[in-house]
Amino acid sequence: MAPTVATTRPVAGGGSPGVASDVGKAARSVGLGLPALPPLPGLASHGQPRVASFCKRLARNVAAMAAGEPAAPIAANAELTELINALKQEWDRIEDKYAVTTLAVTATLGMWSAGGAVSAIDRLPVIPGLMEAVGIGYTGWFAYRNLLFKPDREAFFAKVREVYEDIVSG
Numbered sequence: 001m002a003p004t005v006a007t008t009r010p011v012a013g014g015g016s017p018g019v020a021s022d023v024g025k026a027a028r029s030v031g032l033g034l035p036a037l038p039p040l041p042g043l044a045s046h047g048q049p050r051v052a053s054f055c056k057r058l059a060r061n062v063a064a065m066a067a068g069e070p071a072a073p074i075a076a077n078a079e080l081t082e083l084i085n086a087l088k089q090e091w092d093r094i095e096d097k098y099a100v101t102t103l104a105v106t107a108t109l110g111m112w113s114a115g116g117a118v119s120a121i122d123r124l125p126v127i128p129g130l131m132e133a134v135g136i137g138y139t140g141w142f143a144y145r146n147l148l149f150k151p152d153r154e155a156f157f158a159k160v161r162e163v164y165e166d167i168v169s170g
Contacts, residue, residue, distance in 0.1 A: 094100055122128050146156040 091097070121131070145152065147153050
């Protein structure tokens with residue numbers, strides 16, 4: 001099969017030949033007679049200089065990579081490498097990897113399910129307003145019961161510290 005060469009042909013009204021971004025141009029494939037694909041939307045309004053600068057930048061990056069130079073800034077690579085190494089060290093310290101993986105997957109599925117449930121409730125006509133009113137009422141009751149007066153506030157913070165110590169100690 002013979003190779004096809006794409007050429008452009010100006011439509012009546014003129015314009016500069018060979019510029020793919022002119023709307024008045026029709027590109028045809030020599031040999032098949034099929035129309036060529038239209039130009040990219042982002043490139044249609046700016047023309048050839050933008051394409052040329054992109055190609056020059058791409059060629060410069062390829063040449064730099066072939067010469068063994070890093071394509072990205074060294075500081076960004078160093079930070080990323082440091083983060084990956086820290087994650088690897090933490091993963092190696094974990095004894096029960098199966099349990100941690102199961103916990104992570106379960107937490108992800110639980111958050112996804114909870115998000116779906118909240119989204120479904122939010123689409124109901126009356127429920128979101130009712131839930132907001134209940135939330136405001138409970139917040140007010142909690143603040144009045146535990147935070148407004150000094151003795152209640154001290155008792156609440158003591159209970160929070162006690163629960164925290166129970167969790168941390170084991």
